[in-house]
Amino acid sequence: MAKIDKNFLDIGYTDHLSRQLTPIHQLDPRAKLVTTLVFITTVVSFGKYEISALVPFFIYPVVLAAMGNLPPAYLLKKILLVSPFALLIGIFNPLIDRDILINLGDIRIAGGWVSFTSILIRFILTVGAALVLIAVTGFNAVCMALQKLGVPKVFVVQLMFLHRYMFVLVEEASRMVRARSLRSLGNGGAGIKTYGPLVGHLLLRTMDRAQRIHLAMCCRGFDGQIRIMKPLKIRPIEIGFIFGWSALFIFMRFFNIPLLMGNTITEFLR
Amino acid sequence: MSHHIIEAQDLHYSYPDGTHVIKGVSFRITHGESVAIVGANGAGKSTLLLHLNGYLRPTQGTLRIGDYPLTKRNLKSVRRTVGMVFQEPDDQLFMPTVFDDVAFGPLNLGLPLTEVEERVINALETVGMPHLRDKPPYKLSGGEKRSAAIAAVLSMSPDILVMDEPTSDLDPRARRRLIELLKTFEHTKIIATHDLDMAVDICERTIVIYEGRITADGSTLELLQDETLLERSGLEKPLGMQSCPVCESNEKKVIKDGLHSTGRRR
Amino acid sequence: MHMADALISPAVGGAMWAASAGLIGYCSKKVKQDLDDRKIPLMGVVGAFIFAAQMINFTIPGTGSSGHLGGGMILAILLGPYAAFLTMASVLTVQALFFADGGLLALGCNIFNLGFFPCFVAYPLIYKKAVGRNPGEARLFTGAIISAVVGLQLGAFSVVLQTVLSGISELPFVTFVLLMQPIHLAIGIVEGLATTAVVIFVGRARPEIITAAAESAHIGRVSIKKVIVGLLAATILTGGALSWFASSYPDGLEWAMSKTSGSDELASSQKGLHTSLAHIQEKTAFLPDYGFKAEEIETTTEIRKSWPAVDAGTTVSGLVGGTVTLLLAGLIGYTLKRRKQKLKTQPVDASDV
Known part of the structure; x- marks a missing residue:
């Protein structure tokens, strides 16, 4: 329970981070969204045994996080906390793919371990990029960007409602759970018999609330259309941001920079 | 200015499940009046308020807002005239930031963007929170939420302000600040409340409702001293009008003519 | 899930x-x-x-x-x-x-x-x-x-x-x-x-x-x-x-192919003597191949050779280069951050607690 409370404090913190005023924060959200998507697509487009060529891609989340004034420890912690589905599935690779892929002197490394490491790196890169995106952009700005990029308004508007009332309802839910655990004294009380009414009540209250919100909207002239005043502007700097990064990603996709550098260094040492 | 009147004649309302909540209510409120609607829980105050902006339609009787009876056709202009502040500010502040929320109404009115911005800034200044314009509502304190909700209504420049329990959930200082703010408004005000002390402070007139009927309608000061009336309507004399047990035992002084002098009235 | x-x-x-x-x-x-x-x-x-x-x-x-x-x-x-x-x-x-x-x-x-x-x-x-x-x-x-x-x-x-x-x-x-x-x-x-x-x-x-x-x-x-x-x-x-x-980017697919076609050949392929220059040449040379002449047989062998992390030489290079890149990325982040702190740009939205 406490963990979940904390999780939501975390969202609040992400929201807080997203309201800074660094140059990265001030970029049009569309530029950041599009660039991040290009980034993720490029990262996952590598073959499954790729490791070294993926490394330079850390530059994107690192630079954004640094310029966006995001605390690295916080990001790392969040990446570690993330649902581990990818790792659960990935860990089967070393068990199944036992063909030796790398001979490093006497050390032989199976293909499975290589691909597992690759999954790990992809995981950190993609999750990191998504977290950085939201922390330097803010949820509502992402919503605005989605809308401007052609996502249906109905969807965008209820994304915003979801985000707004998430905080309210989670607080309500945690109060209820607290009340339940205070009175169930360790045994019973948390079974399905109490669960139904507990969650059911929350749901009924939620639906009543939705009705009151609708009422409040009607009182202020709601006619089925949500209008938001938020001028988004693509300036040359946004164009530069998108194309600059994308060009770098594509370059890094085709040229294995670490390998080239490593070669140069080992050549030199020889 | 005659268009600020609100007139109810023999208003009845039953919920779809058959519960008869409003059982024949008539009143007339004219321009510039401040009226408290008081009554116990379940007396029908909130239901009555929901009629004032046309959200609920009376099952019987008529309601006039301005010069016309309320119909589906003039709903939009009625809602522009009657600004409604709900009991739970979280229900009313549904937009991502305070600014967006206050701008919601003016944008729906179809005003030009510059005027929208102007109105939002004015409204926020009136309630004293221009610095909080970019905050998300969930980060506001209870008092700030209430002020933001009021600003969201003010930005539509309504003639009539209708409020449901504006002082509930507020700490004493926030409550006091709100009362002072409301006193500065020149709008026609209709306030449903349990906070009888606030009613004394703001409203010269009070309508007492009990089980869907009006049991009294008149000067706040007089009505709220009438203990039998209040008793009958499930209410109690406001604290400010009750004799103080401490002073009483010390000085045996019983205040008969109205207000205990705690310096609350100016 | x-x-x-x-x-x-x-x-x-x-x-x-x-x-x-x-x-x-x-x-x-x-x-x-x-x-x-x-x-x-x-x-x-x-x-x-x-x-x-x-x-x-x-x-x-x-x-x-x-x-x-x-x-x-x-x-x-x-x-x-x-x-x-x-x-x-x-x-x-x-x-x-x-x-x-x-x-x-x-x-x-x-x-x-x-x-x-x-x-x-x-x-x-x-x-x-x-x-x-x-x-x-x-x-x-x-x-x-x-x-x-x-x-x-x-x-x-x-x-x-x-x-x-x-x-x-x-x-x-x-x-x-x-x-x-x-x-x-x-x-x-x-x-x-x-x-x-x-x-x-x-x-x-x-x-x-x-x-x-x-x-x-x-x-x-x-x-x-x-x-x-x-x-x-x-x-x-x-x-x-x-x-x-x-x-048309053969990585994953090619790899599977070469794996089935004979992995011993791969493992025994020469020590990493490719110089970085040769590598660059190879890379630039085979870049156009991706889209246009993928069907040519030579390309597969070329790809196999250039496939990273296969033999010890390239592996070492990869490791060294990867580490250096990672350090570089970290360094860039660190410097950016330091510079920011020095400049002490805008504080985190003053109205926020």
Whole structure:
């Protein structure tokens, strides 16, 4: 329970981070969204045994996080906390793919371990990029960007409602759970018999609330259309941001920079 | 200015499940009046308020807002005239930031963007929170939420302000600040409340409702001293009008003519 | 069972994005046609409810573990399939952005797996048929459990397909199916129980909510055929186009080929004597090959040679280079941060606590 409370404090913190005023924060959200998507697509487009060529891609989340004034420890912690589905599935690779892929002197490394490491790196890169995106952009700005990029308004508007009332309802839910655990004294009380009414009540209250919100909207002239005043502007700097990064990603996709550098260094040492 | 009147004649309302909540209510409120609607829980105050902006339609009787009876056709202009502040500010502040929320109404009115911005800034200044314009509502304190909700209504420049329990959930200082703010408004005000002390402070007139009927309608000061009336309507004399047990035992002084002098009235 | 970016290929991710985007567009249109503007706040707030409800657990007797509400099924029961799909999609979007559950590219997969199956398969074909217009509690119970189980089974199967098609995980299809389906049978039953418990409570307290949802025939009826045909078309088109693109970059595919064609040859291939210059030449030389002359036999050998991390030489180079790059990236970040702190730019929004 406490963990979940904390999780939501975390969202609040992400929201807080997203309201800074660094140059990265001030970029049009569309530029950041599009660039991040290009980034993720490029990262996952590598073959499954790729490791070294993926490394330079850390530059994107690192630079954004640094310029966006995001605390690295916080990001790392969040990446570690993330649902581990990818790792659960990935860990089967070393068990199944036992063909030796790398001979490093006497050390032989199976293909499975290589691909597992690759999954790990992809995981950190993609999750990191998504977290950085939201922390330097803010949820509502992402919503605005989605809308401007052609996502249906109905969807965008209820994304915003979801985000707004998430905080309210989670607080309500945690109060209820607290009340339940205070009175169930360790045994019973948390079974399905109490669960139904507990969650059911929350749901009924939620639906009543939705009705009151609708009422409040009607009182202020709601006619089925949500209008938001938020001028988004693509300036040359946004164009530069998108194309600059994308060009770098594509370059890094085709040229294995670490390998080239490593070669140069080992050549030199020889 | 005659268009600020609100007139109810023999208003009845039953919920779809058959519960008869409003059982024949008539009143007339004219321009510039401040009226408290008081009554116990379940007396029908909130239901009555929901009629004032046309959200609920009376099952019987008529309601006039301005010069016309309320119909589906003039709903939009009625809602522009009657600004409604709900009991739970979280229900009313549904937009991502305070600014967006206050701008919601003016944008729906179809005003030009510059005027929208102007109105939002004015409204926020009136309630004293221009610095909080970019905050998300969930980060506001209870008092700030209430002020933001009021600003969201003010930005539509309504003639009539209708409020449901504006002082509930507020700490004493926030409550006091709100009362002072409301006193500065020149709008026609209709306030449903349990906070009888606030009613004394703001409203010269009070309508007492009990089980869907009006049991009294008149000067706040007089009505709220009438203990039998209040008793009958499930209410109690406001604290400010009750004799103080401490002073009483010390000085045996019983205040008969109205207000205990705690310096609350100016 | 959120699908993750790290496990999918761009072709699969892109295809599922297209499918989900298509569905979102279609559902948005339907919800708009519905002309019930009460639905707009309702969907958002009920989405927030799903979030909150996922925090409330109940103990599963005899197992020591606990379960909670999943979402798709109860949303469909309360809101009808179109609004439910949109709501589920937004719940997953928020999860992807804030909890990085899954990821942005996998979002399409997740919306499809957790939204499409409960809303457009399990709900209309099972729940509605089982429960009918006058939901008794026994029928509600059966309907909710079976449809929740079926919805999740399909979703889990879809995860397997997406993973196997992407080819990042080594898990063979059959093993993966045998792993996923039973787990999700259990999850499905738990979700079904939770859904029923809540729906029955709501049905008792406010029967009109459940009946209204069941009766809203015109938003409840789904032309499954149309949806599926459209989806298939979208998926195949994007998937096909993307995999064509992907296959013109031979990495994954080539690797599999060379692996089957003879891995000893690979392992014994010369020590890493390629100079970096040669490498650059090779790279630049073979770059055009990708798109245009992939069929030439020479290219395969060339690719095999240039395939990174094969022999010790390249491995060492890769390790050295990788470490250096990582350090460089860190250094860049650090310097940027230091410079910022020195400049002491704008403080974190002064009004924030």
